[in-house]
Amino acid sequence: MKCPRARKFLPLYVGTDLPAGKARRLEKHLRDCLPCQKEVKELRTTLESIRTIAGREIIDWPEGEWKALMARVRARRPEPPPIPVFLAVPRRTWAYGLMFILVIGVAVLISRAILSPPAAPLLSEIITVTSAPTPRAFLTESAAASKKPQDVPFSIQREKGPLERPVLAARPAPERETQDLVSMTLVSQETGLKIYWTLNKKFEWEEKKR
Amino acid sequence: MDEKEDRLIELVLSGQTEAFEPLVMPYRRLLLTLAYRLSRNVEEAKEISQETLMRAFRYLGSFDRKRSFKNWLLQIEMNVWRSLGPRASDERTLRELAVEPGPEDPEANLDRKEAREKLLSCLERLSPREKEVFLLRDIEGRTIRETAEVLGTSSISVRVHLSRARDKIRRLCKERFPELLEGHR
Numbered sequence: 162m163k164c165p166r167a168r169k170f171l172p173l174y175v176g177t178d179l180p181a182g183k184a185r186r187l188e189k190h191l192r193d194c195l196p197c198q199k200e201v202k203e204l205r206t207t208l209e210s211i212r213t214i215a216g217r218e219i220i221d222w223p224e225g226e227w228k229a230l231m232a233r234v235r236a237r238r239p240e241p242p243p244i245p246v247f248l249a250v251p252r253r254t255w256a257y258g259l260m261f262i263l264v265i266g267v268a269v270l271i272s273r274a275i276l277s278p279p280a281a282p283l284l285s286e287i288i289t290v291t292s293a294p295t296p297r298a299f300l301t302e303s304a305a306a307s308k309k310p311q312d313v314p315f316s317i318q319r320e321k322g323p324l325e326r327p328v329l330a331a332r333p334a335p336e337r338e339t340q341d342l343v344s345m346t347l348v349s350q351e352t353g354l355k356i357y358w359t360l361n362k363k364f365e366w367e368e369k370k371r
Numbered sequence: 372m373d374e375k376e377d378r379l380i381e382l383v384l385s386g387q388t389e390a391f392e393p394l395v396m397p398y399r400r401l402l403l404t405l406a407y408r409l410s411r412n413v414e415e416a417k418e419i420s421q422e423t424l425m426r427a428f429r430y431l432g433s434f435d436r437k438r439s440f441k442n443w444l445l446q447i448e449m450n451v452w453r454s455l456g457p458r459a460s461d462e463r464t465l466r467e468l469a470v471e472p473g474p475e476d477p478e479a480n481l482d483r484k485e486a487r488e489k490l491l492s493c494l495e496r497l498s499p500r501e502k503e504v505f506l507l508r509d510i511e512g513r514t515i516r517e518t519a520e521v522l523g524t525s526s527i528s529v530r531v532h533l534s535r536a537r538d539k540i541r542r543l544c545k546e547r548f549p550e551l552l553e554g555h556r
Contacts, residue, residue, distance in 0.1 A: 171538075172538045178508075203544075204538075207537075208540075211491070212510060215491070218408070220400070221405050231391070231392045235389065
């Protein structure tokens with residue numbers, strides 16, 4: 162330990178308020194350090210002087226004033242100990258309160274069930290999609306010559322109905338016995354979000370490859 | 372907390388308010404003297420001590436019996452002192468040090484009083500918290516933990532303020548009254 166660090170600990174050391182480990186390290190330093198030893202002496206002398214002087218400085222109440230003070234104190238009443246908020250209210254009040262809240266809750270649930278309008282039936286939309294008979298007829302010459310994938314027009318047939326009724330996910334197009342693609346649209350009643358699924362004839366979803 | 376104090380508290384809370392006097396009697400000097408050391412004014416000390424006893428009586432019901440009654444009273448006194456606001460010491464301060472009856476020899480009495488005034492005036496240079504910590508630990512002899520409990524702070528904070536207070540007093544004494552230190556060597 163060096164002097165600047167040791168000096169930080171000296172005020173606590175002289176009053177035996179330093180932890181034992183630090184005190185031992187400090188004592189090791191003090192054995193060889195005269196300036197720190199001098200500071201310890203100064204601290205001890207100052208503290209002893211002040212303790213001695215302050216120790217003599219004891220004052221007391223004059224007896225008459227003390228009696229008068231005690232009389233004034235006794236004229237009051239000690240406050241009852243503080244009660245926790247939960248216990249401040251009687252148990253019966255808590256029971257009635259909880260029962261009231263329960264009844265109100267049940268009444269709200271029943272009234273909502275009676276008064277609220279019936280929910281709109283869910284709808285399904287079946288879109289039967291078949292590729293056009295001669296798709297190449299719709300393409301320009303340059304597009305037809307290109308090997309890149311092109312958009313292909315489809316003929317679409319829609320059918321709507323409530324979900325409760327059994328529906329066919331796909332049905333053959335009237336002019337052909339099989340169809341190549343089926344598109345399904347799922348519509349959210351609440352948000353209006355539409356999700357389109359397009360499946361091939363094996364009901365496999367194929368990712369577009371570039 | 373001892374059984375006698377516990378019994379007296381029970382009596383006060385049950386309505387026998389005359390039991391309050393024997394309950395606080397062992398601490399009447401301690402409270403007044405500490406208040407005086409804090410305020411350096413006899414009248415102010417009486418005011419602080421009186422308010423401390425009033426509050427102790429009023430809130431006796433909320434006193435935690437596991438704690439030391441003495442430390443609880445000291446804690447109230449510190450709170451009262453802070454709430455009244457540490458006032459600047461005035462000219463009366465040093466004159467009022469004469470409250471202690473002096474020795475027969477008037478000359479020796481004068482010398483002692485002068486030395487005492489010089490030394491104790493060093494305490495007035497401490498911050499309120501340093502003064503509180505110093506008085507409780509070094510003059511009243513409370514432990515670090517008790518001091519922390521009375522002041523409602525941590526032991527680390529007490530150590531920090533105590534270290535500062537002791538070092539400040541040593542420096543002040545060395546600068547202002549070197550003969551005082553020389554005289555004790």
